[in-house]
Amino acid sequence: MKVAIIGGTGYGAVELIRLLHNHPYVTVEAIISHSQSGTDLASVYPHTVDVVDMTMDALDITSLSEKVDLVFFATPSNVSKDLIPSFLENGVKCIDLSGDFRLKEPEAYKKWYQSTPADQEYINQAIYGLSEIYEDEIKNASLIANPGCYPTATLLGLIPALKHNLVSKEQIIIDAKTGVSGAGRGLSLNVHFSEMHENLKAYKLGEHKHIPEIEQVLTNESGQEMQVVFTPHIVPMTRGIMSTMYTNLIIEKSTKEIVEVYQDFYKNHPFVRVRPEGVIPSTKEVYGSNYCDIGIYADQRTGKLMIVSVIDNLVKGASGQAIQNMNLLAGWEATTGLNQIPIYP
Amino acid sequence: MKVAIIGGTGYGAVELIRLLHNHPYVTVEAIISHSQSGTDLASVYPHTVDVVDMTMDALDITSLSEKVDLVFFATPSNVSKDLIPSFLENGVKCIDLSGDFRLKEPEAYKKWYQSTPADQEYINQAIYGLSEIYEDEIKNASLIANPGCYPTATLLGLIPALKHNLVSKEQIIIDAKTGVSGAGRGLSLNVHFSEMHENLKAYKLGEHKHIPEIEQVLTNESGQEMQVVFTPHIVPMTRGIMSTMYTNLIIEKSTKEIVEVYQDFYKNHPFVRVRPEGVIPSTKEVYGSNYCDIGIYADQRTGKLMIVSVIDNLVKGASGQAIQNMNLLAGWEATTGLNQIPIYP
Amino acid sequence: MKVAIIGGTGYGAVELIRLLHNHPYVTVEAIISHSQSGTDLASVYPHTVDVVDMTMDALDITSLSEKVDLVFFATPSNVSKDLIPSFLENGVKCIDLSGDFRLKEPEAYKKWYQSTPADQEYINQAIYGLSEIYEDEIKNASLIANPGCYPTATLLGLIPALKHNLVSKEQIIIDAKTGVSGAGRGLSLNVHFSEMHENLKAYKLGEHKHIPEIEQVLTNESGQEMQVVFTPHIVPMTRGIMSTMYTNLIIEKSTKEIVEVYQDFYKNHPFVRVRPEGVIPSTKEVYGSNYCDIGIYADQRTGKLMIVSVIDNLVKGASGQAIQNMNLLAGWEATTGLNQIPIYP
């Protein structure tokens, strides 16, 4: 399969390049960058020197459509929505790592993204690419809206409990923490080394774009309008997301029993590893890999079910899951090219 | 005033030494270490070389009682409970940084500390040293149970909302994050650099000793039996605690109005800085200082009041508050010797 | 004494503010910022909120000269050289933390700073503020060129060996390492958190502006034209400089004997702590303090004398030494207001 990557100077693109380098069935035909066309990738990302010998190109939809079967969009919000329709019309499949096609309600997009949504026809057509949950739909998709990093960790943690009616649909609290690479490569005082090192910040309380995305999926899955409280934090490390979730147990089950429910739920999904009773995963245990690891604690004293879900934000939270989705729609094993042990320590 | 520090090789002790070095009215007469008696402080903590010229001593209660007016216990759990009664009988005041005298109910101590509690007479006599809240009691105390690091950040954040009936006493969730120095100087794979760097961990879900401490104080302050959900996390930085708290608003008030309630509540307490609407403090903004900074967000969409409270775990969360308490019982300004700007960046 | 700080938004300025906050004889009357005049300091540096209640001003030399006795310039290169003459003419003393008045040879400034040097009259008048070495000259100065961070650590490490003819004046290698705050608050991909964390870089090989500064002072002190090899590196931490120096021993002396020479050399200088044989200081042992700690190793096998010198780049390497120099010219103890134990851990 021949693919192109649009948005070549961001961390999403460079992580796609890293992961696709060892994919047995895929070649990267073009890396597109608006701001750096004509530049060698290795001059922007010196770690690829002598390994990836590619020059970034400007975008020409027609010629690119002839060269490739699939395009990854690793672009900021508000870019892909204007480009994807043309690719789809040319018969090129699209996997969009940005948020442009995730929200089904145009009003929600306007409110949370403060911008004009994509054409509703394409929004309707887009499949939400949470691989383990929408595997069947993804296999037949032309346009995949790849999930956000926080929603991936959060939804994989919450959905089994909701589908099995273990917990109330009300009063769900999500306290999320991300490494700094989630903020991208754009310069900002917030993620200036001297300001962020030895520091911990909460941000965008009640205002993060991933809130409507999480609520939309939970509403679909639970069959009932759902609202969550979600607070993101930024932690002084480069990679990793942890979502700590607080829900109200509505059934009498021990931690052990709930672990079994989760393990059964994900038994055919090798990238989700549900840990045994007494073990809570840490972010480093998935570093550089496509795993989502989940720990469970049923607190009998307070009647709460706590779920801790960790991913590498750039892999399962972005580029890895995008490749997993590509594998699914190409009819390959989900793990093709992604079968790496986390890098530790 | 002449003081001694017991537990000389831990981070609590060395932080007391740092802060007392510039205190105008206090001299440290002795540093006591069981394991390192006879050793120079500077050989255990080379950063003190040529500045603090002291040798650590073994403990001799009688002679020490003659030399000093007050003793700080910077010892692990289960040490001070056997030593403090003798000092009190000798007329020496005691400030205990460990948890031995914090819990009023012996059953709670047995359950959470899994050990025999201190003599009830002395537990009854101990004043809980949350300086801003129990200022009057502290002024007349002989024995102060200095609060834990997490309870300090958490309680200063929650008490104004509870005292002003802004939030429900039910369903309070506390998601807390600490820097690694909270784990002390004892070696463990958990805090081995290569295991902890670029890592984020949740730990002791539902089992942390600070849970009963928080609940006891909230119960006292609210006049109603209270239970909280509290989950600690460890973040790859040395200093800092952030407590992110989720409560249910039971009154119609905006963020701005609640900020005003908080600012009024702490108006005579210079170490608590309540930030204006729209500003959430980060841990680095209190680094090395005795401040507790609080940010408020009233989420009208979900009816939640979120409170973010940050401290330096070794200062306001331990040694700084201990000195603040010493100031209060000595009749000095609370800020004496503690009036430092946080170190930034 | 009344002082002003020019360059209010940089790390040098905010560190001056932190350190002067507890100085017994000095008040900061004005903080000048070109880019942020009219802004509260606390909105640019939230850690100062409720402690430093000052608004930054635009520069008006005349009115400022009436208000203050001394001005600190915490400005980038090429700013102070045009402003300082006016202040001096108004009788205001100046301490310049930038490099504008350090190099005596205008040609050297042109070459290494690639810019027009200051007026030679003022360059001639400027005293190089390496406090321990030029104490007498500093006491009578009107204009002090505060040393660079690397030269401070390096020169305090090399001068005793050169003055005592222990080492050759040839073949001196200086391998220097700095924390990231040395790069200032200006945004750059180089010091973007995700690029710098878990990273180590060598930079400006053979081209760093501190090379001629080091060579000028060594030439003066040794009475012979000297040239050094100096390579700076940037380390993933915020504060701290280590200078590892390699020199050729020209005398038969053991490590212990050379340590004694150094201890004797600095015996009246409390901010330089020479460690005993077998102990090499690490950067954290001077964190947040004005100390320069020095370790010595005479390698009999290779005939080399290795000298390791550490400072906090923002304190002894910038603002702390500037205050030390102010103390000297005001006739106070060098340690006034600077007598703090390093913050550890």
Place this chain on the structure above:
Amino acid sequence: MKVAIIGGTGYGAVELIRLLHNHPYVTVEAIISHSQSGTDLASVYPHTVDVVDMTMDALDITSLSEKVDLVFFATPSNVSKDLIPSFLENGVKCIDLSGDFRLKEPEAYKKWYQSTPADQEYINQAIYGLSEIYEDEIKNASLIANPGCYPTATLLGLIPALKHNLVSKEQIIIDAKTGVSGAGRGLSLNVHFSEMHENLKAYKLGEHKHIPEIEQVLTNESGQEMQVVFTPHIVPMTRGIMSTMYTNLIIEKSTKEIVEVYQDFYKNHPFVRVRPEGVIPSTKEVYGSNYCDIGIYADQRTGKLMIVSVIDNLVKGASGQAIQNMNLLAGWEATTGLNQIPIYP
């Protein structure tokens, strides 16, 4: 090929497991651990859970020799020397990541390792596994002494200059910096997170075991007894080594010309990437990969040639090079299973 790994709980072993997981021709048949036999690997290294389903075994040389073709020793010093002879007699090839078979002179081993050397017969037989330099010998080896981490970075940087007579064999200074994982998984206050974070240390001045290893190889390669000055430092990051080398140029060549010499020297060795003039590699640019990247600067002013060489200490500095050597002796491409792009950021 069937292999076993001895020393299963250390970072060397777990990195071998990670890298071999995607090797097309190798299966790991056994992981041997003295201290943890009978334990699942995943309980010691949770990041391998559900991926590597292996239990660690006690060592039984006879049965292991029947099962495997090759053994990796990822053990501390002083272990492999007593075990390897039996394996060799059983016809099993051995790659030793420890230092037991690196030094040819028994006196040198006694002096620097302070222990009894291995049997001289086997020392003589051992091939020093610096893959790019001793490729031919490695292909026919039965016992490979895998190089130390510092020597790998250092020797790959120095050898081309020496072989081409660009630099003097005298007065070579090596200032080396390592990430903390080089210290292994054993607990020590030195690498306790709170002590090592925001810290930079020089250690073992003049006494590091890698000094005689570097000198032995340089002596062989240059045909002249050589001595070097080598100072290691520990930097607050997990992975990465940088060796900054200072040599005296004895030929008139520009940086550009010397870069060409280096690029030519390594033109058939894909794991050594020589950077163009003006570019110095940083450690993160090789993170998680088997690359050794080299930057060159010829300082005409001082007559020095500076060489900066970076590797990932756990990959090219240990387990990656061990696999590269296995590839060579098995007759496969050197890059088999190692062809990964560094993980960035």
